[in-house]
Amino acid sequence: MNTQFSNHDESPAGDDRWIDAIVREHARLGTRADEAFLQGLDRALDADAPTGKNLSLLRFRPVAIAAGVALLLTAVFWKGWERDGGNQGVAAAPGALDAGTELLTSFPPELIEGTPKPMKVPKLVGVPKDPPTLRVPEGTTLLSKGKPVTSSDDYPIIGDVSLITDGDKDAGEGYYVELLDGLQWVQIDLEQRADIRAVWLWHFHSQRRAYHDVIVQVSDDPSFKSGVTTIYNNDYDGSAGMEKGEDHPYVESRFGLLVNAKGTKGRYVRLYSNGNTSNDMNHYIEVEVFGVAGN
Numbered sequence: 001m002n003t004q005f006s007n008h009d010e011s012p013a014g015d016d017r018w019i020d021a022i023v024r025e026h027a028r029l030g031t032r033a034d035e036a037f038l039q040g041l042d043r044a045l046d047a048d049a050p051t052g053k054n055l056s057l058l059r060f061r062p063v064a065i066a067a068g069v070a071l072l073l074t075a076v077f078w079k080g081w082e083r084d085g086g087n088q089g090v091a092a093a094p095g096a097l098d099a100g101t102e103l104l105t106s107f108p109p110e111l112i113e114g115t116p117k118p119m120k121v122p123k124l125v126g127v128p129k130d131p132p133t134l135r136v137p138e139g140t141t142l143l144s145k146g147k148p149v150t151s152s153d154d155y156p157i158i159g160d161v162s163l164i165t166d167g168d169k170d171a172g173e174g175y176y177v178e179l180l181d182g183l184q185w186v187q188i189d190l191e192q193r194a195d196i197r198a199v200w201l202w203h204f205h206s207q208r209r210a211y212h213d214v215i216v217q218v219s220d221d222p223s224f225k226s227g228v229t230t231i232y233n234n235d236y237d238g239s240a241g242m243e244k245g246e247d248h249p250y251v252e253s254r255f256g257l258l259v260n261a262k263g264t265k266g267r268y269v270r271l272y273s274n275g276n277t278s279n280d281m282n283h284y285i286e287v288e289v290f291g292v293a294g295n
């Protein structure tokens with residue numbers, strides 16, 4: 001639009017300093033300014049260069065710069081106003097997506113015994129350096145402590161299914177229940193419907209091993225024939241006869257497995273497994289179900 005005055009090479013250094021000042025101000029405010037506006041201002045100031053043809057325009061330069069700064073600041077405040085919630089007048093709290101509270105539990109001491117055995121499982125997730133974390137809504141509590149447990153194996157080989165909700169997570173003898181080989185399940189009855197936020201489980205952690213076909217489901221139907229929601233499934237090849245899962249097999253540790261239940265509603269929690277990398281048996285030390293009861 002300013003082709004008749006275009007004379008970039010002869011722009012006085014003073015113009016560049018003004019442009020630089022505006023750009024620096026723009027950068028300091030950390031806002032995406034209207035680039036087209038700045039370019040337009042640049043061209044206008046180039047055109048304003050004292051080449052003789054447009055010397056008289058020089059007198060308008062301070063006005064143009066002042067107007068440019070005013071427009072820039074308006075844009076900055078407008079963007080800030082939008083970011084802070086617009087006409088709601090409510091500033092978005094930093095980290096609003098992390099609202100709630102961190103889920104807490106206790107961890108048993110490390111007790112690794114025996115000879116390590118090879119773990120031939122694809123995409124195996126190793127032992128984490130730190131415990132897993134999950135943020136849950138305020139008011140989330142442990143719902144499963146002391147609650148009744150049933151199982152696909154009526155007569156466990158070692159221990160009793162009541163060990164699964166007794167609160168003890170130690171690794172040693174006397175703390176775990178051993179179920180038959182093959183695909184087996186245990187099921188916790190929360191005794192009322194709940195908004196379930198997390199299931200934290202410990203199969204067996206005195207030896208590095210991975211359990212096969214770990215599947216966790218929630219339902220209001222104690223027979224798990226209807227209204228079933230799967231919240232975790234690491235049966236990567238579908239060998240358990242249910243759908244293939246997207247979760248990855250993991251190495252057992254004292255940190256257990258933390259499953260995000262994302263507010264799934266139900267009264268019963270059922271957990272499947274199908275042997276492990278050391279033997280064909282199924283073991284549980286503890287399962288904790290966290291949520292808000294009565295929803």
Ligand SMILES: [Ca+2]
Nearest residue numbers: 163168285286
């Ligand atoms: Ca236990």
